[in-house]
Amino acid sequence: MSEPSTADTVEAGPAGMVTDRDPTDAPVMIHLDGVEKVYTPGAAPAVEKLTLDVHKGEILVLVGPSGCGKSTTLRLINRMIEPTSGRIVFDGEDVTDIDANELRRRIGYVIQRIGLFPHQTIAENVGTVPRLLGWDASRTQQRTDELLDLVGLEPGIYRDRYPKELSGGQAQRVGVARALAADPPVMLMDEPFGAVDPITRDRLQNEFLRLQAEVQKTIVFVTHDIDEAVKMGDRIAILRERSVVAQLDTPARILSYPVDEFVDDFIGSGSTLKGLHFERVSGLDIPDYPVIRRDTSREEAQRILEGSDFRWLLLLDERGRPARWLNDAHVADTSRPLHEVGPVVRAMVERNATLHDALEAMITSSAGQAVIVHRDGTYAGVVQIELLTEVIGRMRREARRHYEALEANQAADATADAAGTA
Amino acid sequence: MSAPTTDAGTTDTAAEEGPRTARLAVLRGELGLIVTPVVLGLAFLAYWTWLGAQDLSMQATSALTTDNLVRQTREQLTITALSTVGVLIIAIPLGIGLTRPRGQRFAGPALAIANAGQAVPAYGLLVLALAVLGGVFGRANDNFLQNTLGEWLGPGLVITVISLILFAILPVLRNTMVGLQQVDQDIIEAGLGMGMTRREVLWRIEMPLAVPVMLAGVRTALVINVGMATLAFLIGGGGLGVTIRSGIQLSQNIVVLTGGVLTALLALSIDWLGGVVERVLRPKGI
Numbered sequence: 001m002s003e004p005s006t007a008d009t010v011e012a013g014p015a016g017m018v019t020d021r022d023p024t025d026a027p028v029m030i031h032l033d034g035v036e037k038v039y040t041p042g043a044a045p046a047v048e049k050l051t052l053d054v055h056k057g058e059i060l061v062l063v064g065p066s067g068c069g070k071s072t073t074l075r076l077i078n079r080m081i082e083p084t085s086g087r088i089v090f091d092g093e094d095v096t097d098i099d100a101n102e103l104r105r106r107i108g109y110v111i112q113r114i115g116l117f118p119h120q121t122i123a124e125n126v127g128t129v130p131r132l133l134g135w136d137a138s139r140t141q142q143r144t145d146e147l148l149d150l151v152g153l154e155p156g157i158y159r160d161r162y163p164k165e166l167s168g169g170q171a172q173r174v175g176v177a178r179a180l181a182a183d184p185p186v187m188l189m190d191e192p193f194g195a196v197d198p199i200t201r202d203r204l205q206n207e208f209l210r211l212q213a214e215v216q217k218t219i220v221f222v223t224h225d226i227d228e229a230v231k232m233g234d235r236i237a238i239l240r241e242r243s244v245v246a247q248l249d250t251p252a253r254i255l256s257y258p259v260d261e262f263v264d265d266f267i268g269s270g271s272t273l274k275g276l277h278f279e280r281v282s283g284l285d286i287p288d289y290p291v292i293r294r295d296t297s298r299e300e301a302q303r304i305l306e307g308s309d310f311r312w313l314l315l316l317d318e319r320g321r322p323a324r325w326l327n328d329a330h331v332a333d334t335s336r337p338l339h340e341v342g343p344v345v346r347a348m349v350e351r352n353a354t355l356h357d358a359l360e361a362m363i364t365s366s367a368g369q370a371v372i373v374h375r376d377g378t379y380a381g382v383v384q385i386e387l388l389t390e391v392i393g394r395m396r397r398e399a400r401r402h403y404e405a406l407e408a409n410q411a412a413d414a415t416a417d418a419a420g421t422a
Numbered sequence: 423m424s425a426p427t428t429d430a431g432t433t434d435t436a437a438e439e440g441p442r443t444a445r446l447a448v449l450r451g452e453l454g455l456i457v458t459p460v461v462l463g464l465a466f467l468a469y470w471t472w473l474g475a476q477d478l479s480m481q482a483t484s485a486l487t488t489d490n491l492v493r494q495t496r497e498q499l500t501i502t503a504l505s506t507v508g509v510l511i512i513a514i515p516l517g518i519g520l521t522r523p524r525g526q527r528f529a530g531p532a533l534a535i536a537n538a539g540q541a542v543p544a545y546g547l548l549v550l551a552l553a554v555l556g557g558v559f560g561r562a563n564d565n566f567l568q569n570t571l572g573e574w575l576g577p578g579l580v581i582t583v584i585s586l587i588l589f590a591i592l593p594v595l596r597n598t599m600v601g602l603q604q605v606d607q608d609i610i611e612a613g614l615g616m617g618m619t620r621r622e623v624l625w626r627i628e629m630p631l632a633v634p635v636m637l638a639g640v641r642t643a644l645v646i647n648v649g650m651a652t653l654a655f656l657i658g659g660g661g662l663g664v665t666i667r668s669g670i671q672l673s674q675n676i677v678v679l680t681g682g683v684l685t686a687l688l689a690l691s692i693d694w695l696g697g698v699v700e701r702v703l704r705p706k707g708i
Contacts, residue, residue: 078615080611080614080615101617101618101619102617103617104614104615104616104617105616105617106617109612109615109616111608111611111612111615113606113608114608114612115606115608115609115610115611115612115613115615116609116612117609117612117613117626117627117631118609118631118707118708119627119630119631119705119706119707119708120707121707128613128616128618129616129617132616132617132618132622162706162707162708163707164707164708178616179616188615
């Protein structure tokens with residue numbers, strides 16, 4: 001944030017939450033088939049007959065109130081808890097009965113309290129699974145350094161340190177590196193960012209998403225925080241008691257169309273606002289907006305403003321970058337040249353920013369609207385609140401249509417089934 | 423957005439504070455380990471010089487020959503070493519077993535027995551051992567205790583060692599169990615979650631992390647044993663207790679004092695040795 005000229009431009013980081021691809025297009029990586037866990041026979045199961053597909057390369061977030069069984073569900077996948085019944089299929093292979101240790105070496109596992117081994121150096125910690133798999137020392141060391149680099153820890157500095165010498169955020173990075181060590185296709189993460197402060201958490205989340213874009217693992221991620229779920233998930237499974245899936249879909253659709261009251265309550269207020277994270281400014285149909293240049297005369301400006309439906313004119317500087325907002329009072333003010341009156345344009349967003357960023361810019365703008373700029377800072381358009389309202393309406397309609405189609409399909413299937421059995 | 427590396431840099435300073443004070447504490451601990459033997463050596467020299475300057479009675483002189491004192495010190499150390507090794511051989515595997523899922527239900531009774539062992543007065547335990555084991559020694563002419571161990575070490579010494587093992591099992595057993603139980607469940611969970619077997623988790627994670635607590639127990643056992651070995655004379659086991667008894671019987675205070683001072687210096691030296699071992703074997707990073 002060193003350059004003042006870009007300071008007001010909301011950057012759509014790698015954590016920008018727009019995903020266009022449909023995660024369910026990818027092949028199934030983990031298939032849970034009627035997996036159930038009963039602790040006391042006769043009592044209610046902790047996890048009730050759960051059938052769930054996790055697709056290759058997606059982050060599937062299990063989210064729900066505490067005690068809903070989401071952690072138990074996660075631990076059923078790597079058989080830290082043995083299922084009472086049901087099958088677990090891992091990349092096409094039934095792993096319900098194979099050696100649990102062998103299975104776990106193929107699955108990265110990150111827990112909230114990290115569980116770094118305090119008596120081992122960072123390098124030894126990260127090299128745990130490679131050692132278990134019998135890699136030779138030089139290969140393990142090479143891999144360790146590579147991973148420390150990947151999670152943003154300089155190997156030369158951190159390799160030989162001990163866990164107690166790390167901050168919470170650094171320890172969590174090591175935890176992630178350790179889980180990635182043997183390059184497992186699947187990672188299970190149980191509230192991995194739950195024990196760090198909000199600022200560090202946000203940074204770790206962004207880093208992790210960036211990392212995931214690179215490594216493309218299949219990830220099952222448990223959290224109780226709907227905002228984290230919305231941010232991290234390609235898809236979200238909202239669970240109610242006994243790990244029953246209340247709704248399973250992309251964050252955008254869940255936010256625009258909660259299927260029932262439970263989901264609605266759980267995602268809480270502000271879901272519409274959160275939904276704005278999933279649309280980009282570039283996807284908007286932006287109407288023309290009256291702009292003038294540095295060399296436009298006052299009379300011309302007056303004429304343009306009167307002839308338009310808008311209350312503000314946008315003055316661009318000589319390089320075509322938004323400079324000032326001008327209303328009729330400013331234009332009429334003859335005491336100073338036009339490029340010295342009117343509030344300076346501060347609220348700018350790039351075209352790949354999300355609508356949430358745009359809304360934020362709008363609220364802070366003196367003209368109540370956000371200016372869109374190209375990457376080089378030149379003017380691209382203006383977003384107004386009405387546009388956002390339209391988008392929200394559209395998202396809701398689309399989500400509802402999606403669910404109506406889904407229901408119709410199910411109804412058709414049911415009829416077909418009934419016809420088949422009759 | 424700033425790069426992650428600079429962020430890591432700022433959090434670093436916060437993380438550095440802890441180790442710095444920790445290092446200071448370690449340094450103080452190490453200073454203690456270096457100073458102690460010097461002080462003990464000086465104390466020994468000072469006492470020896472003072473003793474040499476005393477005008478000793480004939481009885482005192484005959485009790486305090488260098489030969490006697492060296493032999494008794496050696497006996498005392500033998501008793502200490504053998505009983506401590508015995509304690510380790512019994513208490514550590516037992517402690518491990520009693521913390522495993524299958525052994526946990528026996529933990530209560532086992533600790534109760536070990537507690538009883540320590541609660542019985544030492545004197546009583548020695549006499550009891552003599553009464554029970556002495557019978558074994560007396561009856562069988564041809565058993566292992568009598569012929570091999572007995573001849574090599576003397577029957578009194580063997581009985582002393584057995585009593586001391588019973589007496590000093592508790593701290594090692596308890597500390598082994600506590601040491602293993604206090605290992606953070608998250609660490610164990612992480613190990614199992616990465617595909618370590620129970621055995622690997624025990625040897626690579628639980629044991630190293632339990633070592634400091636276990637060693638504290640071993641050090642306690644060592645100190646108990648070296649002190650208790652002074653009572654071995656009661657059942658003919660030798661040791662510096664012999665000199666103390668002679669002093670009392672002969673009403674020679676200086677002999678009693680010498681026996682006492684040597685016992686104390688020996689105990690402090692052994693304790694120091696235990697400290698060194700603790701320091702050397704404690705895993706780095708904890």
